[in-house]
Amino acid sequence: MEIQIPSLLLDGTVLALLNQEDLYGYIITKNVQERLPISESTMYPVLRRLKKNELLETYDVPFEGRMRRYYRITSDGKDELKKITEDWKNFRQIIDEMLGETDE
Helix, strand or coil: CCCCCCHHHHHHHHHHHHHHCCEEHHHHHHHHHCCCCCCHHHHHHHHHHHHHCCCEEEEEEEECCEEEEEEEECHHHHHHHHHHHHHHHHHHHHHHHHCCCCCC
16 A cells, blocks of 8 residues: 555554454554555554653563563543544545546
8 A cells, every 4th residue: 555644543543453452562563564555653643742741551470580571541542543533434424526436
């Protein structure tokens, strides 16, 4: 895919994953990379921004002698996910219509 992925859509993908379950950074990155062409270095700034904006929170869990940082969606994050989802549906409908890809 050669289309640039807007940061808002990356935010939405991360929030959607974390809306299902808490995950640590590596697993979030791998889940997104299975669907979208992004580098590993792309995801950590997204996670930091979402945390800074209080859409995510973190907690650490011991794993094989070190700490693994997990991310959890906040209630503000769930609200943001709903907004992103609605915005995406509207945007997708407009683009589909412009490209002649209507359901009719």
